[in-house]
Each structure stands twice: as C-alpha cells, then as structure tokens.
Amino acid sequence: MTPLRPRSNALWRGAIGALIGTAGLAARASAQASLSLQGFGFPAGQMSTRTLGAGGSLAEIDPLTPVNPASVALLLTRMIYFQAEPEFRTVHSANGTDNTTTPRYPNVFGAVPVAGGLVLSLGSSSLLDRTGTTTFASPQVLSGTDTVLMTTKLAIQGAMNDVQFAAGWSPATWFRFGLGLHAITGHNLVTLTQTFDDTVAFALSQQQRILSFSGTAASVGVQFLAKDVTFAASARQGGTLTMSAGDTTLTHSRVPNRFGASVTYTGIANSFISVRTAHDNWSVLGSLGNPGLQGVDGWDTSIGADIAGPKLGSRPLFLRAGFRDRTLPFTANASTVTEKSGSIGLGTLFANGRVLSDLALIRASRSADVNASENAWTISIGLSIRP
C-alpha cells in the first residue's frame, strides 16, 4: 500500500488562498452570528421580570432576583416563581439582516420561611445562554478545478446555569443579611452539520457533542434600611469552573466574580426608585474557550422605578420603567460589545394575592466597533405563586 499522499502543492495552496480571500474568509464556523451571543453566550438571566421592568435597578432588593441573597429574607411566605422571556433579535450587517426568535426560561425559584426571620431559597437561573443557530455557505477548493459549495450549520442549544441555594435573615428591622451557595451547571449541545451542493458525490456530515459545565461560587449580601432609603450590596466569589465533553475535561477557568450595590428611595408608599451598579469580571471566562476567546470585565448600571399605580378594585397595579447600560461578556471581532436598554413593565396580584403576575417589555440596542448592529425586543413574564 502506498502511504498517504495528500495533495498539497504550492499551486493548490495558492488557489485555496485566493478563493478564501475572495469569499471573505467565509469558511469558518461561528460561535454565533450576533453581537450578543459571542463566546459562551448572552447573560440573559438572573433578573426577575419585576427587576427587568425597572431596568435592572431593583436587582439588589428584589427577592425574586437571585443576585443578593439578603433579599430572600423579604419573603414572608412560601413562594415559587417561574419566568419566560422570548427575545426577538435583529442583527444588521453589510451582508443583510437576520431576524431570530429565541425562547428563554431564565429563572425558576422557590423559597420557604423557616423561623426567626430566616428564609431559605433554591433557584436556577441562566448565567450565559448560548442557544442559536448559524448557517453559512463557503466554497471549498479541493484541487485545482475540483470545488464544492459547502453549507455549514452550527446549532447550539443550552446555557450555563447558576443553581443557587440561599439563606436570608432579618435580625433587625433595619438590616438584612444573606448567604448563597452556587453550583454552576448546564451544557451546550453543539450540532455541526455540513451539506454540499453536489449531493451525489458528497454525503452530509453531522457531528454532535455536549459541552458540560461544572463549577462553584459563593455569594453574600446585605441590605440597610433607613427611613426613606435602602442601601443594598452583594458580591459573588467564583470558584473553579470546568468544561468537559463526555468524560474528558477540556478547559478550566473560574466562575466570574461579581459585586454590586444600589441605593433605593422608598419614601413613596409601595414605590421604589433605585439606582444600581454592578461589576462582573467576565474576563476569567476567556481561558474556558479557544485561545482567541476574549472575555471583558464590565459594569452593569441601571436606574429605574417601581411605582404603585392606580388600584384595580382592591388590587394594586405596579408600573415600572428603567434604563440600563452594560457591557456584554465577550468581544465581537476583538471589539467590546455594549448594550443599552429601556424597559417598561407592570405587575398585579390575582387570586386574593396568591398570584403575582409581572410583565416587562425591554428594547435593547447592542453595538460594538464593528460593521454590524443588533436590536432586540424582549418580553418577560414572571409568575409568582404562594401555595
């Protein structure tokens, strides 16, 4: 048998180079073809619908938002919470416009008061959602005149999730304290499919793998309540984060640290006007991917209000609005991606106050120093039930 004899002469290489050049480096499989889904994905979760309606500004004081474990102490009865959040995204680039719809269920949560102002909770929220599909065609030069058009489809389903066990305690009317333990779990189901315009000679290629995440973190939070002002702060310290495929460990990193603080005016009955800022060191996730992956430490700042609106009979109606400015975790084409969003929301009670329903509408605009832009509408619906 004659040994392997690849066709790799200089002429062939030159031809490939020329074609790739004219094709604009099309022969690449992307992470995702959008600004928000770079790297390990979009930080969609970890805010309740109520918090999102107020632009994210209530994250440190909202008990349904798994950010500050001290806020869990606000829950005086047993409660379960579920959130649905489809995103309708539009990405504009020189090659055209992509419109996508991504259903998300970023937050599920349950809490039980124990005794003496101590409340325990268990919940899961999306830390980074990577769900999306990218399809593109690229000509492949196999030898001098032997070419084929290959269409690559990279479909990724799944997210890196944060499962949090939290305990909140109110030792005094002016002070709340909380601790959280986090397990970072979840997976990305990656399906890579290649099809060819010549279906006689070429057969479809499909490969599938599951990237699994496992890591730990701990968080702490406090809330100080004055007459008309609440100050809240929280921090998360990340432990080791591992990504594996099957029984093979691929990479290690750290769960990103985070700290945040907010000041909230509570001088109007049943109303909250708040400003918040938080910092995530997403950059540690750069080492979790391929060498070129760049994570970006970023601030997440928001201002918003949750105002008691007109009553519906005996039911209160809450009206919310806010604005948020944040840096997304991963660069796009080596440029930092930022997001500005405005939101409105409302909430009310049903079933004698046992069901709290929240609705938020978010308009986000994402940009980076690249020739592409992204806009998204997100509808968030949260449902809290006191069994």
Add this chain to the structure above:
Amino acid sequence: MTGEFFIKQKRAVLLGMVASTLAIAACSDNLNAGKSCPLLCPEQAITLQDTIIDAVFADTTVLGIPSIGNEVFLMLSSHGDTLDSRAIIRYDTIPQSFTGGSSTDSTITAVDSAELVMPIAAADTLRRPTAPVTIEAYDVDTAATDTVASILTTLFRPDRFLGSKTFAPESITDTLRIPISTDTVLDRILSGKKLRVGLRLVARPGYDIRVGSSAGGQSVALRIKASKDSAATPVVVTPISTTPTDQLFLSGPLSDFSILAKGATPGNPILLSVGGPPPRRAFLRFNIPARIIDSTTIVRASLLLTQSPNRRVDAKDSIKVFPVAVLSTPAVTDVTSLLQFVGNAGEFNLDSLSIAPGDSGVKSFEIVGLTRLWKNQAATVAQRALALLSGTEGQRPAQIDFFSSRAPAALRPRLRITFVPAFNYGLP
C-alpha cells in the same frame, strides 16, 4: 374615579396579561442566522481536506457470475466470429391432454400448431437491428453432458432444425413468436420425452437481443394448439428441467440458460472486468488509514478507476456499472463466494455509472456511503471490500475493463477521500 373605570381597567390589564401569555406560548423559535458571518463568526475555520491514496491492496476478476441458469435475461447474440451466444430452454415435462371446445379434457393425439412465445427485454424493443434478423430453433436434447457449450453447439444442425422466423426491425416488439415443428412436439408428447430447444440468432450486421428467462420471472413459453377447434384451449408449457435428478437447486435454474458458442474472453490479471461473455464481477479490497476512517468524517470517497477501452462488441453502447457492498463477514475468504454475497444496487447510497465499453480515462465511483459503514463497524465484522458488477451481466455482451492494481502505477485504482478533519468544534 368611578367603580366602572376600575372594572374597565381591571379587564384591560387582565386582557393584556392573557394576550401576552398567549403570545409567548405561541412563540416558536427561529434561531437561524448567519448573514453577519464571517464578521461575527469567530474561530474554528472548517476546511475540507482532500487526499488520494492507493487504498486498494487486493483486487481480482471472477468469471462465471452469475452462474449458469441465473441470468435474468438470456443473451442471444450474433456478431460473426467475435461472439455467438445461444439460449437453451428445457421443456422436460409436457402435458399429454388438453381442454377441448366442450370444456372436456382430451388426450393430445395431434398438434395443429406449436410456437415459442418469447418475451423480450423492454429496453431492447427500442434498440432494434438495422436489418432483418432470424431466430432459429433446434432440438438440443442429448444424452451427453447437457450443459456444456461445446457439446450443445454441435446440436444446432439441420437435422435437428425445429423452425425459425425472420423479423423485420420494426417487428421487434415486446413478444416474439417462433413456430416450431408440430411433428417433433407431437412425438415428444406421445412418447413422454423431453423437448429441449436451442435458440440461435442469425443477424448481419451483428445484433444481440435479451430473451426472458425463468430467473427473471418471464420465461419463454411453448404454446401448443392440439385441435383445429378455435374454442379449444391452447396448452401453454413453461420451462422445466428434470436434470440433474434429485438436485432441485441445480435443476431449477437449468430450465433455461445461455451458452457461448464463440467469443468467450479469458480474464486478464492486469484488468478488472465486469459484464462480458462469460459474465464476470470485480472484487476490490481496501485498506484506508485508521487516522482517516476512524478519526475524521468522510464526506466524499471516490473510487478512481482507469478504464481500458474494449471495442470487441457494442463498443459504444453504454451499460451501467454498479459498485455494491460485500456483505459477508471476513470469515468468508473465497472471493467467488464473496462476490455472490453482495448488497443490492444502490444500497448504502452507492451510485452507478453509465459507461461505454470503448471509452477510456478515469471513472469515479462514489462510495462514501460504504466508507461510512466501514467507520461504524470493525474490520472484523464488515469486509472493507466492494464488488463491481454490470447491470446487464449475463444478458448483454458489453464488457467494461479497468486497470487493476497489477497495472503500471499511474493506472492503478485509487481512492480519493474528502473529509472533515477532527477538530475541537463547539468551543467559542
């Protein structure tokens, strides 16, 4: 504000909630994007790799497949001294009674007419001769070895002539009828002896035609009218062979078969051949490096065979050549046996090529489906081998020749493999 205002507001909010919930519930995902590639699609360049390897490490041609009597059609050929093939049809049992006009069974005492009703391959009715052709029938019953061509061909002589018919080109339709000697037929009926008919084509210029066979499910029938009464039911006899006795698996196929009077070509070790008289198949065994077949995803596998022109007969008439999988396990080592345990044409997405015998150059058989099978099964389970066969083997004289692995290096079989290399996909 009035109570009515609040009730209206309450309804509006409820309506809004319900509408939003329904809208979200009705959301179906539409995740597909890609127009912003390559700008927003970093990492993981995917480039197909292409290589040509001498993966065929053993190959050969085996003559005599399909075996005698297993032809789907019988080949009647007349190409002068180049090729002369004939058909033998055995009517070893002929009924001795018939149903008369009054629906009563009567013993056959006379034969008004006897004819051979020959179904013709549908494609051949469109491939007509340029001049009239004649089909002659002979009595080829013999006590000598009854399947040997050299013995049987001597029986095609005037004293055994049974009948003939000449057909104008336009009269080559889906069924041809040849009258044969009523005296001979009556003699065999009355004596209870066998009637074995040999068919010979006489054509100038050369021509060949395919006649139906028992193996193909449409055999040549002997149609006997035992009475001049038009209401009497003709006796229709289908081929049956009673020899060799007590060996049904052999005697069954021998109810009709083809023989070669002239033009048998021997095998040539330099060539891999399919089709031809006698019919033959080619066998190729592969050795693909594990680093390709096990560790990559093969998207194209082309078996590249260099054709050697064969202009003996029907040089310009294309026939289909099929690559088919060898289905037996490596426990079977006899190549003749291996070539009979093969998959169906088109199985495993193996595609055929239409090739004229007189052509030359490199022919590419796409066998990626088979290499995928080999990847998923250990070499100890699935033979990493394939067979090449003609779609008209045993029926048409066309023979396609390719250079084998014993030919000069530039002409040997090669395998072109295009594959997606193994890479760490999915990581951003």
